[in-house]
Amino acid sequence: MDIAVDKVTEIILRLRAIDVKEGATDPDSGSNPIDDGSTDVLVSGTDDSTEGEVRSMISGLNVDERANLLALLYVGRGDYEPEEWADAVRFAREREGVGEGATHELLGTPDAGDLLDEGLDALGIVPDLPQA
Numbered sequence: 282m283d284i285a286v287d288k289v290t291e292i293i294l295r296l297r298a299i300d301v302k303e304g305a306t307d308p309d310s311g312s313n314p315i316d317d318g319s320t321d322v323l324v325s326g327t328d329d330s331t332e333g334e335v336r337s338m339i340s341g342l343n344v345d346e347r348a349n350l351l352a353l354l355y356v357g358r359g360d361y362e363p364e365e366w367a368d369a370v371r372f373a374r375e376r377e378g379v380g381e382g383a384t385h386e387l388l389g390t391p392d393a394g395d396l397l398d399e400g401l402d403a404l405g406i407v408p409d410l411p412q413a
Contacts, residue, residue, distance in 0.1 A: 282353075282366075282404065284346040288338075289353065289397060290408040295335045296387065296394030332388065339384045347383040348373040354386070354393060357400030366404070 339347065351373035355361045361369035377383065387393045401408050 282349050282406070284342070284349040286401070286406060286408055288342070288346065289350065289401065290410060292335065292338055292350065292387075293394040293397050293408065293410060295331055295338065296397070298331045299335065299388070300392060300394060335388065336384050339382075339387065342383075344374070344377065347377060350397070351376060351383050351386060353397050353400030353404075354390065355400070356403050357396035357398065358390075363403045363405075 339350070342350065348370050352361070352366065352369035355369045355372065356363055356366070361372075373383075376386070390396065398408065398410065
């Protein structure tokens, strides 16, 4: 695998943070920790930087790292078996080549963080992730 496990782990954590958020329902609701338990932190908003962080992290990867990240997604999703790793990487490079980037695919895939984790697990790699 041509991407550091630490990088994948950081992306997994950020993607999971995005997955737990819900769309804005009342942008003027505010959050008062005294009576609402700060539930607004679970709502996506224009000031939420998590998605921007993921975009920045992925765009900072080189071509091989992005291809490996997508290949992990494909293995975790069951599109490829671990033994087909080279094929998964090749397909990921093709997707990048036609303009369907890793950022778009990862942010557009529900539970992408979990799928990346499952991809690592299928390859026998155990990331240092906090347990939910």
